[in-house]
Amino acid sequence: MSAAAEAESITLRNRKPLAPPFHRHIAKSRLMDKTCRVGQSVIIYDVIATEPAGEVRVTRKTRFQFE
Numbered sequence: 001m002s003a004a005a006e007a008e009s010i011t012l013r014n015r016k017p018l019a020p021p022f023h024r025h026i027a028k029s030r031l032m033d034k035t036c037r038v039g040q041s042v043i044i045y046d047v048i049a050t051e052p053a054g055e056v057r058v059t060r061k062t063r064f065q066f067e
Contacts, residue, residue, distance in 0.1 A: 004035045007056035009063040012045035019044050024066055031058045 012027060027042045037055045040047045048067070050056045 004055045004057040005052050007036075007050055007052075007058050007062040009049075009051045009065060010036065010047060010056070010058065011049035011065040011067060012042070013048045013067045014045055016044045024064070028064055032060070034058055 010031070014023075023043055023045075027045050030042050035055050035057050036042070036047055036050070038047050038050060038053075045066070
């Protein structure tokens with residue numbers, strides 16, 4: 001089994017559009033230094049894309065995009 005690649009970017013989609021924007025910071029902190037993949041849920045967000053594809057490890061260099 002190989003280690004997860006370092007994530008360049010992660011795209012998250014909000015399931016509750018009326019939720020306050022500070023949930024973005026909570027989601028980032030929950031993902032930091034952990035692995036994630038498309039389909040995973042974090043707070044009110046679903047991971048819809050990762051670069052590179054597949055399971056990735058989130059680091060401080062990872063860019064977060066919110067839809």
